Amino acid sequence: xxxxxxxISMDSYEGQEVNITCSHxxxxxxxxxxxxxxxPSQGPRFIIQGYKTKVTNEVASLFIPADRKSSTLSLxxxxxxxxxxxxxxxxxxxxxxxxxxxxxxxxxxx
Amino acid sequence: SAVISQKPSRDxxxxxxxxxxxxxxxxxVTMMFWYRQQPGQSLTLIxxxxxxxxxxxxxxxxxxxxPISRPNLTFSTLTxxxxxxxDSSIYxxxxxxxxxxxxxxxxxxxxxxxxxx
Numbered sequence: 001x002x003x004x005x006x007x008i009s010m011d012s013y014e015g016q017e018v019n020i021t022c023s024h025x026x027x028x029x030x031x032x033x034x035x036x037x038x039x040p041s042q043g044p045r046f047i048i049q050g051y052k053t054k055v056t057n058e059v060a061s062l063f064i065p066a067d068r069k070s071s072t073l074s075l076x077x078x079x080x081x082x083x084x085x086x087x088x089x090x091x092x093x094x095x096x097x098x099x100x101x102x103x104x105x106x107x108x109x110x
Numbered sequence: 111s112a113v114i115s116q117k118p119s120r121d122x123x124x125x126x127x128x129x130x131x132x133x134x135x136x137x138x139v140t141m142m143f144w145y146r147q148q149p150g151q152s153l154t155l156i157x158x159x160x161x162x163x164x165x166x167x168x169x170x171x172x173x174x175x176x177p178i179s180r181p182n183l184t185f186s187t188l189t190x191x192x193x194x195x196x197d198s199s200i201y202x203x204x205x206x207x208x209x210x211x212x213x214x215x216x217x218x219x220x221x222x223x224x225x226x227x
Contacts, residue, residue, distance in 0.1 A: 032213075034213070034215065036216075041220075041221070041223075042218075042220060042221070043202050043204065043218025043219055043220055043221055044153065044216070044218055045218070046209060046213075046215035046216065046217070049211070049213040049215065057211065087152070087153075097143060097155055097158055097168075098143075098155070098216055099155060100145075100152045100153040100154075100155075101152060102152050103152050
């Protein structure tokens, strides 16, 4: 399973765009990149998944360069409620076990 | 999306005792996963529970300490045996499902917070 590296923490302010970059140098050809969000006292929640280029949904965008050795989660116009831990994971598509890294603690300030 | 219910949501236990955590899913699933999250830490996969076969444990976790049952496709239990204060953690049950984009994603229960005195 590919190992991921993320910043331990980030700070932002309400209304700003936040970009969290994840490194996964040994990603395999069949691996997908998935991001989860976790609030205190809750289980992680799926945000977005991608394989290459760009993926966008109602809450975030995921940018993946051609070499796929990194990916960037983009949160547009964050609010205080986006304060959470964000995890980047890479794994084979399908029903395989997921290994969580340390995650990035995002703090959004007024 | 799947609804996962865990019981108990929290408990305070005495050293040396055992506690069984239940995980109920509102749909049939093939694979269920049990994770542990120690205070302030990330999630660590304990084991994969498959219906009809023994659970598959990750390195550092053994069946004697964390026995798992999977009697059907909607239910699983994790027992934390002979507890010590180091077992104080949140234990989370999770399953795979497909979201609206077709991605296979993990859905988690709210977790069971155990405190061992």
